[in-house]
Amino acid sequence: MCTSCRQRGESKEPREQRSGAQLFRNLSEYFVNWARREDFVIAPCECLSVCPRPCAVALRAPGKFTYVFGDLKPRSSELAVIECASLYRRSDTGVLPREARPEALRAGILARIPPLQVR
Numbered sequence: 001m002c003t004s005c006r007q008r009g010e011s012k013e014p015r016e017q018r019s020g021a022q023l024f025r026n027l028s029e030y031f032v033n034w035a036r037r038e039d040f041v042i043a044p045c046e047c048l049s050v051c052p053r054p055c056a057v058a059l060r061a062p063g064k065f066t067y068v069f070g071d072l073k074p075r076s077s078e079l080a081v082i083e084c085a086s087l088y089r090r091s092d093t094g095v096l097p098r099e100a101r102p103e104a105l106r107a108g109i110l111a112r113i114p115p116l117q118v119r
Contacts, residue, residue, distance in 0.1 A: 001027065003044045005054030020055045022074040027057075030078050039089055050110055057081055063115050064094025071108035080104035 005020030006012065015021065024044050031042050050056040053070030055077075060066040067088070072081065080102035087096055094115070098106055 001042060001044060001058070002046075002048040002050065002054070002056040004047045005050070005056055007054055019074050023055045023057075023072060023077065026074055027078045027081060030082060034082060036086060036089065040085060053108070053110060056110065059085060059088045059094075061088070061094060064088070064091070065096075065115060066094070066111070066113040067096060067109065068111040068113075069105050069108045070110045072104065077104045 001020070001024045003021045003024045004015065004018060005023075006018040010019060011017070024042070028042055031037055031040075034040075045058075048056045048058065048068065050068065050070045055072040055074065056068060056070040057072060058066060058068045069081075069084075081104075083102045084096065084105045087100060088094060098109075101109075
């Protein structure tokens with residue numbers, strides 16, 4: 001999860017008040033009580049380079065497609081991210097059909113990256 005993301009017009013400082021940092025903190029709070037938390041790691045990332053489409057989160061796992069989502073809003077996207085992560089976990093390939101994803105993550109998709117094929 002990108003912690004340096006900031007919404008248009010948002011101040012650069014203090015960094016911990018940026019929207020990305022807020023979203024990370026909020027999601028981390030939800031994560032503590034999530035029944036599936038042992039299956040996931042929520043990791044902060046200094047920058048995912050999606051500045052025009054903040055706030056951003058990536059879902060990735062070995063052998064699965066990686067997804068990057070942007071346009072997330074602190075205090076309104078956290079449960080959608082957890083729901084989407086649950087769907088991702090249940091998918092053998094990591095493919096998340098658009099209509100199956102929570103509404104907040106349908107239009108905000110930035111990338112779907114195929115799994116690395118090691119030869």
